Amino acid sequence: MIVALIGNPNCGKSSLFNHLTGLRQKIGNFPGVTVDKKVGFCKISDGSDIQVIDLPGTYSLYPNSLDEQVVLEVLTNQNHSDYPDLAVIVVDSSNLKRNLLLFEEVNDLGIPTVLALNMLDVANEIGISVNTPKLEKILGIPVVEVNAREGIGLEGLKLTIFRALEKKQIHENVEVISEEMKPAAKAVKKRFSLKTDYAALHYLTQTDKLTFLNSEEKKFLGKISGELNLDADAFQAKEVMDRYKDIGVTLSQVVEIEAEKHNSLTLTQKIDNVLIHRFWGYVIFLGILFLIFQSVFTLANYPMDLIDGGIASLNDFLKSVLPESKITDLLTDGLIAGIGGVVIFIPQIAFLFAFISILEESGYMARVVVLMDKLIRKFGMSGKSVVPLISSMACTVPAIMSARTIGNWKDRLITIMVTPLMSCSARLPIYTILIALVVPDDKLFGLFGFQGLALMGLYLLGFFSALVGGWFLKKILKTNERTFFVMELPTYKKPRWKQVGFTILEKVKTFVFEAGKVIVAISIILWVLASYGPGEGFSKAEERVAAQNIGLTTDQLEPKIAAEKLQNSYAGLFGKFIEPAIKPLGYDWKIGIALITSFAAREVFVGTISTIYSIGAEDADDSTIKSRLKNEINPETGEPVFSVATSYSLLIFYVFAMMCMSTIAVVYRETKSWKWPIIQLIYMSALAYVSAFAVYWFLK
Amino acid sequence: MKSVADLKEGEKGVISAFLDNKLALKLLEMGCLPGTEVTLDHKAPLGCPYCISVSEDYQLSLRKSEAITILID
Numbered sequence: 080m081i082v083a084l085i086g087n088p089n090c091g092k093s094s095l096f097n098h099l100t101g102l103r104q105k106i107g108n109f110p111g112v113t114v115d116k117k118v119g120f121c122k123i124s125d126g127s128d129i130q131v132i133d134l135p136g137t138y139s140l141y142p143n144s145l146d147e148q149v150v151l152e153v154l155t156n157q158n159h160s161d162y163p164d165l166a167v168i169v170v171d172s173s174n175l176k177r178n179l180l181l182f183e184e185v186n187d188l189g190i191p192t193v194l195a196l197n198m199l200d201v202a203n204e205i206g207i208s209v210n211t212p213k214l215e216k217i218l219g220i221p222v223v224e225v226n227a228r229e230g231i232g233l234e235g236l237k238l239t240i241f242r243a244l245e246k247k248q249i250h251e252n253v254e255v256i257s258e259e260m261k262p263a264a265k266a267v268k269k270r271f272s273l274k275t276d277y278a279a280l281h282y283l284t285q286t287d288k289l290t291f292l293n294s295e296e297k298k299f300l301g302k303i304s305g306e307l308n309l310d311a312d313a314f315q316a317k318e319v320m321d322r323y324k325d326i327g328v329t330l331s332q333v334v335e336i337e338a339e340k341h342n343s344l345t346l347t348q349k350i351d352n353v354l355i356h357r358f359w360g361y362v363i364f365l366g367i368l369f370l371i372f373q374s375v376f377t378l379a380n381y382p383m384d385l386i387d388g389g390i391a392s393l394n395d396f397l398k399s400v401l402p403e404s405k406i407t408d409l410l411t412d413g414l415i416a417g418i419g420g421v422v423i424f425i426p427q428i429a430f431l432f433a434f435i436s437i438l439e440e441s442g443y444m445a446r447v448v449v450l451m452d453k454l455i456r457k458f459g460m461s462g463k464s465v466v467p468l469i470s471s472m473a474c475t476v477p478a479i480m481s482a483r484t485i486g487n488w489k490d491r492l493i494t495i496m497v498t499p500l501m502s503c504s505a506r507l508p509i510y511t512i513l514i515a516l517v518v519p520d521d522k523l524f525g526l527f528g529f530q531g532l533a534l535m536g537l538y539l540l541g542f543f544s545a546l547v548g549g550w551f552l553k554k555i556l557k558t559n560e561r562t563f564f565v566m567e568l569p570t571y572k573k574p575r576w577k578q579v580g581f582t583i584l585e586k587v588k589t590f591v592f593e594a595g596k597v598i599v600a601i602s603i604i605l606w607v608l609a610s611y612g613p614g615e616g617f618s619k620a621e622e623r624v625a626a627q628n629i630g631l632t633t634d635q636l637e638p639k640i641a642a643e644k645l646q647n648s649y650a651g652l653f654g655k656f657i658e659p660a661i662k663p664l665g666y667d668w669k670i671g672i673a674l675i676t677s678f679a680a681r682e683v684f685v686g687t688i689s690t691i692y693s694i695g696a697e698d699a700d701d702s703t704i705k706s707r708l709k710n711e712i713n714p715e716t717g718e719p720v721f722s723v724a725t726s727y728s729l730l731i732f733y734v735f736a737m738m739c740m741s742t743i744a745v746v747y748r749e750t751k752s753w754k755w756p757i758i759q760l761i762y763m764s765a766l767a768y769v770s771a772f773a774v775y776w777f778l779k
Numbered sequence: 780m781k782s783v784a785d786l787k788e789g790e791k792g793v794i795s796a797f798l799d800n801k802l803a804l805k806l807l808e809m810g811c812l813p814g815t816e817v818t819l820d821h822k823a824p825l826g827c828p829y830c831i832s833v834s835e836d837y838q839l840s841l842r843k844s845e846a847i848t849i850l851i852d
Contacts, residue, residue, distance in 0.1 A: 138808040138809055139808040141804065141808065143805055173836075174810075174836055174837055176810065177809065177810035177837075180808060180810075312800050312801070312804060315804050316800075316803065316804060316807060319804070319807045319808055320807070320812065323810075323812055344820075344832050344835060344836075344837075344838060347838065348820055348832070351820065351821055351830065352821075355821050355823060355824070355830070356824070357824035358824075360824055361824070445840065448840070449821075449823045449828055449830060449840050450823060450824065452823065452827070452828050452842070453823065453825040453826070453827045453828070454825065462828075563801075563802055563805055563841075563845060564828060564840070564841060564842045564845060565802070565805060565806065565809070565839060565840070565841040565842075565845055566839065566840055566841075567809065567837060567838070567839055567840075568830055568837075568838035568839060568840050570837075570838075
């Protein structure tokens, strides 16, 4: 048995879903589209399990976004694997009129329904009272009162679902189909064995949006609507008006409004006076941003250090108990290190989504969209792109996931494409080391440190290039999709912590399982490349180093052996192979190895560099790496390898380069095609190469 | 002809007609019917988008280009 939860955005549908299914839910995809499908299981009153599907929020069956289109397709395709046996229509009781529109439409498709009156407490507060028994009588279908916020009324709802599945009831609505349309509707109804004329009308008026129809079926429908001279927009407009009139009549009998109390918006409007104020609005927004960054950077550090340490000690432990072999190395340095590379991001993702979901829950996020829309529109994005752009300063992966909220596909794609240009926290270790190497530790006007200014400059460079990138993509990308900005501004509410918890869990799960697979796979490949090499160069590395460095202790020898091995491994050879390509940027083959390994994740750069320059693991703190790099001399020129030109060139390279396989994986997941991550990889690499080249030759 | 874009902050108007058919359909299903009273609550600091409240029940945000297609009495 499948029960679908259906309702307007912000009607409390998702919290009801969470209450009904608890942790027994999973997130998948609707077949063929990028829309998340939330499915869970729920025990109803006779002890049997039913499948509950949380359909995306929508105002009507006429879709304006991909999310909404899914609702139409699931509900009009009787052969769809998710076609519901029963629809639970969740409505915001403080706004019944608008919410009942969707209720009537779903009913007219011939799907049995239960009406769940949510947010009655909110309605009461503003002086609206609903006579539930009378409403049930007029509508002729079961009506239940629930409080999805507090989880009240769930048993009643489950009992009602149980009974409704036994005895399915449908509410008869006002006639929206005119006489001259009826013969055509009948023909379509017969051809597709549909339940109602109204369902047939959707086949006729929205043929292109029903992707499950084959071309022959579409031709059939096109012919009929052509003969009928059907004006889809006019039909839709008339239908909506007729329904509102009908709903008005129903509501006049069951809803009482206390006139004095009735202004639901007073408080929200007062808060808005401050939060979208022309001056304070931006000040508060920047303040909140600052707070989020501070927390994400500082708080997430503790669990991240724990994970880092935990993975390292797990590896040490395994290495000490397992026999020394390639299999052990693969397990520890390849697989577990790879998994560690995934897990390490969890704290940042969790913290970031905690904040984002609090901002969303409270209603503030919609105001951020209002504040930023005009500024960012010029760059091919919409106000809704602000959230991903900001988030990506912590980590691009959750940021790209948060671009979901952008309804317009072009806006969303542009946002996804430019988001990785924002400097994420993984670039920070590279920035700090290279800046420390070349920027003097002096102060401008004795106040601002040059090093800090340089760091800020790199972040700004990332930000502005994201804007410029958006502007270019706006010119290039074409779209026929017509979408509107118009959106509902939710009233301010206290965040529901349980909902915040669910969001965090959901995002972390998606990241670990989807992006994680790819990260682990590439980590293993990189491990193989770095641990094997052809011929004697690799296999005899140990003897060679021992022969060259007679008199050193084993501890002193080990880092040198590791360096020698890496140089002669496939990764090392590849570094030498690409040297001609990176020479114009001022890099030698050793930096080349680091470039290759850091393709997995940027932060690997520092680790690789310290291995190559044979810095023992014990004293690998920043200061030793720094002094070691400073003294590194290019044997051909006699100049320092990390000259000012090379270091700046590397800095710029890392601002632009798409060196993060997690990002590639998540872009693939979000766009459902390899086309976009590949384009992104190419354009960002090209940008990185050209800019680094220019910087190197300018400074040299 | 006056549109929602001509309202001053705090001013009210009653929707009389829509100039953009497609947008009208979207607005209709969101409850903005002809005859509905709307109030311009705020303009965003840069003059766009607008925040309007619909029959004092709920708020919508829409761009200026969208607001000028909603005619009012």
